[in-house]
Amino acid sequence: MPQLGLLHRRAWAALLGQLLRPPRVVCLGAARSHSQVAEAVLASQLKPHQEKSNFILKTPKGTRDFSPQQMAVREKILDIIVSCFKRHGAKGLDTPAFELKEMLTEKYGEDSGLIYDLKDQGGELLSLRYDLTVPFARYMAMNKLKKMKRYHVGKVWRRESPTIVQGRYREFCQCDFDIAGDFDPMIPDAECLKIICEILTGLQLGDFLIKVNDRRILDGMFAICGVPESKFRAICSSIDKLDKISWKDVRHEMVTEKGLAPEVADRIGDYVQCHGGLSLVEQMFQDPRLSQSKQALEGLGDLKLLLEYLTLFGIAEKICFDLSLARGLDYYTGVIYEAVLLQTPAPAEEEPLNVGSVAAGGRYDGLVGMFNPKGHKVPCVGLSIGVERIFSIVEQRMKTFGEKIRTTETQVFVATPQKNFLQERLKLIAELWDAGIKAELLYKNNPKLLTQLHYCENMGIPLVVIIGEQELKEGVIKLRSVATREEVAIKRENIVAEIQKRLFES
């Protein structure tokens, strides 16, 4: 088993040991902080008369600004993700950044300490949302909806303990897709996995694998192995570490730290080190002990159906039935899954980025019912994309390969080599804007031509229109390609059409 993931996930798992509502994705930021943001904390004792000014120039701990370069990368990534959600017919939804405190308090178990509260300023008690799933369940119950296929891209906030993990943000983006409703089994579940595959493929992050398991199989397995019910969760969190540490170490933890009988641990070991495809499911069906558990059989049956559908979807080879996949199981009731990247894109000299999950999810049939006063259940299955992790990987990849990305979409720059041509530039640029062309000019009355051309090169602007005295007399505009430096004179009245033609052709 390759050593996958390091400090982040273990520490995270430790924190989430007995969660009622864990996050579905371990959203990791980069191991290194982005130097884009300068953290200059200047003491106010610099100059007495400047006491009034604020010298603490920083974003709050665990948060960051996104520069234009970073935003360009993020937008590309989010575009691919949202396009996929839309391709599958999901509707968009948005909820407020904060909820009534009571809405969140009993949903996250031990994690509740990580919720950001708002100050009691005499009104309602509020807290910043911790994920997008609880607000979704609240929305479903509030609007008495029985079914919905929705996506939600938004920020969430968690007061991560700063000592435990570095590079973990307190404010981060989640991209969730969920299908709520009572449907024929495993069809929506299969679509969720298809979506994860489409997104990870579309993002070109390299090879990936989706581990799949089922809560009922795990519970059934623990039962027939002899794990006391009271230890289910504790043992679960140990099993979950199998992707990072060896079976020997996990077994050791279960027996010595969690007081599990060695024989029971060994029996578990026979199962959890298994992973495979449909054949493993078939094998487990035949397993003399496991087939005694009704729960496990249910889970296995559903997985079998799932794998059939995934084969029809053409993605079965990306899927791996992995009996060690546990995840914070508290609100999952059926299938669970987690996507991991197989390559650590770590060029020589650089620290390998922690490999961990980039997407995850599962079925959770009981959550909406917790919000419904009559307890009406609405079964749900969904997924969450770890966009921050993906963002770090893409950023690092671009840095490694020296890839640059444009931060503007400007197509044409309006320039002049002579003085006193501001008016002409303003008239021309307005014509371009009114025709829907993306255009800029320098905010100088008399800019130098070289300065203007440099600006185009730096910003990646492909075309320049140049007006000057001679051109004005002749009724033409020079159209110049920044890349080739070729210039051609175009009649003033044709300039818009000519530009549009060139842009269309490129």
Place this chain on the structure above:
Amino acid sequence: MAERAALEELVRLQGEHVRELKQQKASAEQIEEEVAKLLKLKAQLGPDEGKHKFVLKTPKGTRDYNPRQMAVREKVFDIIISCFKRHGAEVIDTPVFELKETLTGKYGEDSKLIYDLKDQGGELLSLRYDLTVPFARYLAMNKLTNIKRYHIAKVYRRDNPAMTRGRYREFYQCDFDIAGQFDPMIPDAECLKIMCEILNSLQIGDFLVKVNDRRILDGMFAICGVPDSKFRTICSSVDKLDKVPWEEVKNEMVGEKGLAPEVADRIGDYVQQHGGVSLVEQLLQDPKLSQNKQALEGLGDLKLLFEYLTLFGIADKISFDLSLARGLDYYTGVIYEAVLLQTAAQAGEEPLGVGSVAAGGRYDGLVGMFDPKGRKVPCVGLSIGVERIFSIVEQRLEALEEKVRTTETQVLVASAQKKLLEERLKLVSELWDAGIKAELLYKKNPKLLNQLQYCEEAGIPLVAIVGEQELKDGVIKLRSVASREEVDVRREDLVKEIKRRTSPPLCIC
């Protein structure tokens, strides 16, 4: 039990008392005192005070955006962002909260409307109140001297919400700003051009952009004899002229704010004026105003601005209005505000009330407040009031009975007979892999009628129907939902045919 009920009643009454005081605009000290009492009462209820009730709602002044509202929002943002990008703006993002001290001292009296985060042992934080202060902080922090950026995000204000009029506690702002030392009025003119382009594209009716200048206002107050100390308060009275007649404004200035009546009259001579560049010329000749250096500066800049706006082709949308004041605290030069001319009071619609849909101005001193050496970075920008625009667009669509689709699905993969789930799954997967937006019902054996109904409700234009006979023949029935026409398409040609039918017409623009 009864004790607790009595305590809860006290909490409720005290809460109402606080709300009343706030509505009556009682003194800050009084409100604080009563809030403290309320907090003490609540504390007595104990930590599990929140558990017993289960209220399914969003916090006061906030709302979910349902799919329909999201579709409208997306359309509106698309138009706005296209315009910002057309003008070469980059985009940034900042955290939802800032260090409390970053925001303190920037909003004057409005500071009491800031949402604070609870002190949980770390830094003291507050939710951002606007996008301009974070922008100034970003510029100073990164030592940038020029940037043209837009930023679309939610901001938070503990205001008195009036949700029917689009006033929330959590709402979107769309800001565009140009920071940097440039030749005068070119960026300022571009901001106004952008506002006009956006309001035109949104098609929310005819609008007007009022323009004024802080220096002209200050200069005018000075030569009319307003004491320096009363500048701001007189300003806020003048600002009401778009809603309230001059007589009332004069009464307020003289009766409530202690302004000498002659001074008020002199002000009246100016602030009731509005016009084009000819008014600017006129005032440049005004014997009293031309004595004031500040006012002359402002008038000179406005004249130049009008020249540029004429070259931009939007001068007819601009009105130099001497009564435009706006919360002037950080503006240092030109200020502007766009208002809709029709109060969208079409048949059956509730008028949304007079109000601006976009505004902005020049603010040259803000970044310097963040820079440790006080280095200034001049800025000019604008903010689009999208929440109001969302309501207007939503109302307009309802009035026109235009259906807003909440999904973009192009094809539903359906089956006419039972036991065809596998075929549907295979086909829908083929369509997804080809980039086509497709769905299927999550039922093993759905009825064709239900599937067709689903398409009609969701506005899905095409249905790809698999059937036993068709499978044998190697074809799929492609049906147009609107016309109900069906045609058999060969399986291998289906993707191409769907793409042909769903591509927008080719256009070179």
